[in-house]
Amino acid sequence: MAISTEAVGKRYEPSTYAVGREKIREYAYAVGETNPLHLDVEHARSQGYRDVVAPPMFCVVYCGVALGPVMFDPEVGIDFARLLHSAQEFRWGPLVVSGDEVETTMTVKDISARGEMGFYTFESVSTNQDGDTVCVGTWSNIVRGGEE
Amino acid sequence: MKAGDEIPTVTVTPDRYLTVRYAGASGDFNPIHVDDDFARQVGLPGRILHGLWTMAQVARAQTEAAGGPHALKRLSVTFRGMGVPESEITVTGSVAKVEDGIATVHAVAEQEGRAIIRNAEAELQVE
Numbered sequence: 130m131a132i133s134t135e136a137v138g139k140r141y142e143p144s145t146y147a148v149g150r151e152k153i154r155e156y157a158y159a160v161g162e163t164n165p166l167h168l169d170v171e172h173a174r175s176q177g178y179r180d181v182v183a184p185p186m187f188c189v190v191y192c193g194v195a196l197g198p199v200m201f202d203p204e205v206g207i208d209f210a211r212l213l214h215s216a217q218e219f220r221w222g223p224l225v226v227s228g229d230e231v232e233t234t235m236t237v238k239d240i241s242a243r244g245e246m247g248f249y250t251f252e253s254v255s256t257n258q259d260g261d262t263v264c265v266g267t268w269s270n271i272v273r274g275g276e277e
Numbered sequence: 278m279k280a281g282d283e284i285p286t287v288t289v290t291p292d293r294y295l296t297v298r299y300a301g302a303s304g305d306f307n308p309i310h311v312d313d314d315f316a317r318q319v320g321l322p323g324r325i326l327h328g329l330w331t332m333a334q335v336a337r338a339q340t341e342a343a344g345g346p347h348a349l350k351r352l353s354v355t356f357r358g359m360g361v362p363e364s365e366i367t368v369t370g371s372v373a374k375v376e377d378g379i380a381t382v383h384a385v386a387e388q389e390g391r392a393i394i395r396n397a398e399a400e401l402q403v404e
Contacts (some may be wrong), residue, residue, distance in 0.1 A: 182346060
């Protein structure tokens with residue numbers, strides 16, 4: 130399938146994610162976090178937080194809702210059978226805490242082709258209800274060329 | 278933290294059903310991570326780990342070294358090969374430099390002697 134670069138620069142409607150206490154705990158257990166800031170409300174409060182604190186990599190959860198429409202956008206045209214997540218960067222601002230509402234906007238930063246390989250770079254910008262940027266993500270994917 | 282310091286090693290062995298729990302926790306239900314038959318059909322040895330789960334282990338090594346989640350300001354990684362359940366993963370790293378209260382750490386995640394995350398670079402806020 131030919132690689133289309135038409136979607137470069139495309140920006141998607143923001144999506145909002147409401148951060149919940151049990152979701153933070155579920156995520157923290159799944160990745161093996163043992164810091165009580167992520168698990169114990171009383172401990173988190175004693176450290177000056179309103180509620181349990183999301184581990185930094187919890188950004189994949191609140192970005193997930195925004196990422197779907199990009200990955201499945203026919204204009205982007207990703208062939209899932211040949212998709213590789215090749216690289217990832219996150220930059221973090223203030224910590225996300227249970228009760229926050231995080232709004233994420235995705236942009237197609239770049240699409241390029243080298244032979245039959247396609248390189249897709251997406252950017253996520255996530256802000257909390259106070260307007261602070263809590264996370265900026267750069268998502269790099271490779272779609273391998275087909276054999277047929 | 279000073280240049281040349283090694284950060285404490287994180288070792289973790291994802292159990293047989295880890296990818297299922299992580300799929301639920303993260304929302305990434307790509308069948309290559311949860312369905313052995315599907316994974317084999319697309320040429321994989323069986324279900325494989327989510328790259329972002331392994332990246333979370335690299336992140337955990339940083340926040341544990343730096344004294345909490347607040348310290349991690351940036352993390353970039355390159356995914357290499359693939360991780361599999363039921364085999365130990367080791368995350369190691371060392372401080373490349375400290376400038377203006379930010380330590381730059383270079384790290385790697387290895388399984389069975391192969392790097393599954395390499396070129397990891399973290400920026401940690403240090404006192």
